[in-house]
Amino acid sequence: MSTNETKRAIEAVVMAAIEPVEPQFLAQLTETPVDDIEALCTELMAEYERDGRGFALARVAGGYRYQTHPDMAAYIERFVLEGQSARLSGPALETLAIIAYKQPVSRAQLAAIRGVSVESTIATLIQRGYVAEIGHDPGPGQAILYGTTVRFLEQMGVDSLDSLPPLAEFVPDASVVEALERGLRLRAEDIPTDESEPDAIPE
Amino acid sequence: MSTNETKRAIEAVVMAAIEPVEPQFLAQLTETPVDDIEALCTELMAEYERDGRGFALARVAGGYRYQTHPDMAAYIERFVLEGQSARLSGPALETLAIIAYKQPVSRAQLAAIRGVSVESTIATLIQRGYVAEIGHDPGPGQAILYGTTVRFLEQMGVDSLDSLPPLAEFVPDASVVEALERGLRLRAEDIPTDESEPDAIPE
C-alpha cells in the first residue's frame, strides 16, 4: 500500500472512531509498521496545522483522535452549550433502557432484541458513562456483560435500579425472552419456572 | 470575522457534532450569512477532495457532517466489523420506496400498493429507524400515517427527500406497458391488427 493510501486510511479510521485509535491497531489494519504509522500521523498533524484547519489530530492516551483546534474553543463552547451534541437518539435511549431493565446483558443479546447491531450505540453509552462492562458470561463464550453505572442513576435522579418504574403488566414477547436467554447462563431467578418447556432453556 | 476564521470555526464545530449541523446554526454561531456558510462549506469539500483526504464533508439530511471517504470503505468495514446492520430484504426495500415517495401513507394504502400485508416490513423499517409514525389520517379511521426519518436521509447520504431521483424516472417504459397489456388483453380483437403493429402479436 502506498504511503498516501495509508495516510488516507488513518484519516478515515480515526474519523470514524469514537475512542482514540491505537497506532498498533492502525498498523495492523493497514499492514504498515507502527513506526511508519507514527511518522505518517505526525505528517498529518503538520499538514492540518499548515493548512490552518479548525481541527487537529492529537496523540492522547490510548492513541490518535481528531479534536477541535484550541483556537476554536470559543465556538465549541457556545456550540456545546446549545446542546445540539447533547441529545440521546431514540435507538440509543431504547438500548440504554433495555440494559437498565435487563442487566446484566451481553452485546449479542442486545443485538438479538434490537434486531440490529448495537456496537456504536453501546460505545456511545459507555462514553457517556451510563453503561459499563460489569462482568463476563460464565458460559463458553465468556461474553462481556453490560450494566448501568452509578452515574446513570444520578442522571436519572433515582437511588437504585429498584426505584425505576416497573414495566407494569408489560410481558415481553417470546422472541425477546428467548433472545435474552440465549447464550447467557441464566441467573436462578430468570429460569422459567415452567419446567415443561425445556426448549426455553439454552443449550 | 475573516473568511478563514469562519472556515476554521465550521471545521471545528462540525468535527464536534454528532449529527449534521444546519447551515443556519453555523451562520448564527459565526455571525455570517447562510449563503456564505454554504459557499465556504463547498470550498472545504473541494479542498479535502483535492488534498486526497480520507474523510469528506458532506451535505446530508439538511446539514453538514464529516464522514469517511467512500474509497476507504474497506478499512472502515474492517474497523466497524459488526457495525453494518443486515441488509434490508427486497419486500422491505419496496415498502420503504413507497413510503419515501408517497408519504404520509397509511398501512392500508401500502398494503393496497404492495398487494400484501405490510405489518412486518413496516415493523422492520421502524426498528431500523428509517420509518416512523408521522401522524394520523384526519378521516374517520384515524389511520396511522408513516413517513421516512432523518436517519433514513442520513443513511442514504442525501440532503432531503427532494434529492431522491424523481419517481417518474421509474415509470415502466412503453415496452413493459405493452407486454402487460398483451398479457392482460381481454379478447382477440384487442390485439392490434397486422397493419398497425405486427410486433404486438404474441407468437
Place this chain on the structure above:
Amino acid sequence: MSYDVRTPVYEGPFELLLHLILKEEVDIWDVSISEVIDRFMVEVEKLDRVDLNVATEFLLIASTLIELKVRRLLPGAEMIELDEELLRFEERDLLLARLLECKTFKDAAKVLQGMLRRGAKVVSRSAGPEEPFRSLSPDPLARVTPAQLAAAAIRGLTPPAPAPEVDLFHVAPIRISVREAADAVLLTLNHTRPVNFRTLVAGIDDRIEVIVRFLAVLELYKQGIVDLDQVETFGDLTVRRFEIAESELDLVAMEDWESAVARLDADADAVPAQ
C-alpha cells in the same frame, strides 16, 4: 435484468403476475384456464409460509383472471351491453395500473438499495466534542424522566413483528348502515308508485353503499313493506311500497345485517378502490 437470481419467491400476487407476464411471457389468454391456474398454483406453492392475507390476494387475482377469461369464452359475447364491456375494460385497466405501480416501486426500490449501499460505505463522525467541552454539554439523560425510560424499555423490548391489529381503516368508508339505508329507501318510496332500483341508488358512487342499499331493499321485501318486480332476467328491478304494510318495520332484524356488511366491507378492503 440480473435482478431475479434467487428462486422466485413472491411477496404478493402483483409480483407474481408481473413475473408471469414479463419474465415467463405467459399470455394469460392464450393458455387454457387450467394451465393458468396450474402455473399460478405452482408459484403459490413455492411460498414458504402461508399468510392468510397473501393467500386471499392470490385467490382474488386468480379469480379475476379467470373471470375475465371466462367472459371472453362465453357465447354471445357480441351481445354484451356497452357499459358491461366498458366495465370489463375498467377492471383490466385497474389491474394494469396496479401492476405498473408495483413495477414502478420495484424499480425505485432497486435505486434506493444502491443509495443505501453506498451510504453504508461511509461512517459519519459521531465521537462528539472532546473534553473539556464534553462536560460542558448538558447531560442528555438529565432531560429523560424515569417514566420515559420505562416507555423506551417497552418500545425496545417490543418485538419487530407486532401482533396483528384490528385495522379500523376499512370501517371508514361505511357511511351508512342497513337501517339507515332502509330509512332512505322508505323516504324515496313514500308513494306507492314503483321506483326503479337505479333511482334508489342514483348518485351513490361507493359500491358498498349500493350493496347496503340493496340489502335494505331485500330486508324491506322480507318484512312485507315493499314489493319487488323484475320483468326479465337482468332487467331493471322495480321497488314498490305496499299501501298497507304487512307488518311494522322490525328494527332488530335490521341489526342482523350489520355484521354481514362489516364482513363485506372487509372483503372490499382487500380490493382497494383505484
